[in-house]
Amino acid sequence: MTSVPHPAIEVRELSIAIRDEQGNERLMVSDISFRIAAGETLALVGESGCGKSLTAMSLLHLLPQPQVRLHSGEIILAGQAVHRLGKKQFRKLRSHRIGVIFQDPMTALNPVQPIGKQIDEVLRLHRPELARRARRDRCLELLKDVGLPAPEARLIAYPHQLSGGMRQRVMIAMA
Structure with a gap:
C-alpha cells in the first residue's frame, strides 16, 4: 500500500475580513479552497479587487493586521497547520518553505x-x-x-x- 503525499499547500475554506474605522468587518475573500501538489502551478485569476493579493498575502502571514485578518479557514503547508503559528515561528518557514514574488x-x-x-x-x-x-x-x-x-x-x-x-x-x- 502506497501513501499519498501531502499537497505542498492546501487552503481550506479561507475567509479574510477587513475592519473599517468604525470596527465593522466585511468579508473580502469568502470560503476559498485549493490544493497545490509539489511541482504544480496554480493561477489565481480574477478582476481587480477580487482578493487575489489578499489570498496570497494570507498564505505568507503578511496581512496588515489588525485591519485585515484571517477570519476563518485553514492553511496547511506540507501537512502542518501554519495558520496557527505565531509570527516568529512562521518567519522560519518563509523563504525556506514558502515565498511570494509580487507582480511589481x-x-x-x-x-x-x-x-x-x-x-x-x-x-x-x-x-x-x-x-x-x-x-x-x-x-x-x-x-x-x-x-x-x-x-x-x-x-x-x-x-x-x-x-x-x-x-x-x-x-x-x-x-
Missing part, C-alpha cells in the same frame, strides 16, 4: 540599496550560518540561477538601473 518588483525592492545588499539581507535573515563571503558567493549563484546577465555587475546596481524583467528575476532570486 519596484514596490518590493528598496530603491536606495544595491541589489546585492538586498539579497544579502534575505540571506542574513534566513541563513545566519553563512559568513559574509559565503553570502556574496550565494548572491552571485542565485543571480546566475535566474539567468541574470553579468551577475557581478548586478550586485552593485540599483533597481532603477535594471529592466522590469531583470527586477523580476532579482525578486525570484530573493524568494
Whole structure:
C-alpha cells in the first residue's frame, strides 16, 4: 500500500475580513479552497479587487493586521497547520518553505540599496550560518540561477538601473 503525499499547500475554506474605522468587518475573500501538489502551478485569476493579493498575502502571514485578518479557514503547508503559528515561528518557514514574488518588483525592492545588499539581507535573515563571503558567493549563484546577465555587475546596481524583467528575476532570486 502506497501513501499519498501531502499537497505542498492546501487552503481550506479561507475567509479574510477587513475592519473599517468604525470596527465593522466585511468579508473580502469568502470560503476559498485549493490544493497545490509539489511541482504544480496554480493561477489565481480574477478582476481587480477580487482578493487575489489578499489570498496570497494570507498564505505568507503578511496581512496588515489588525485591519485585515484571517477570519476563518485553514492553511496547511506540507501537512502542518501554519495558520496557527505565531509570527516568529512562521518567519522560519518563509523563504525556506514558502515565498511570494509580487507582480511589481519596484514596490518590493528598496530603491536606495544595491541589489546585492538586498539579497544579502534575505540571506542574513534566513541563513545566519553563512559568513559574509559565503553570502556574496550565494548572491552571485542565485543571480546566475535566474539567468541574470553579468551577475557581478548586478550586485552593485540599483533597481532603477535594471529592466522590469531583470527586477523580476532579482525578486525570484530573493524568494
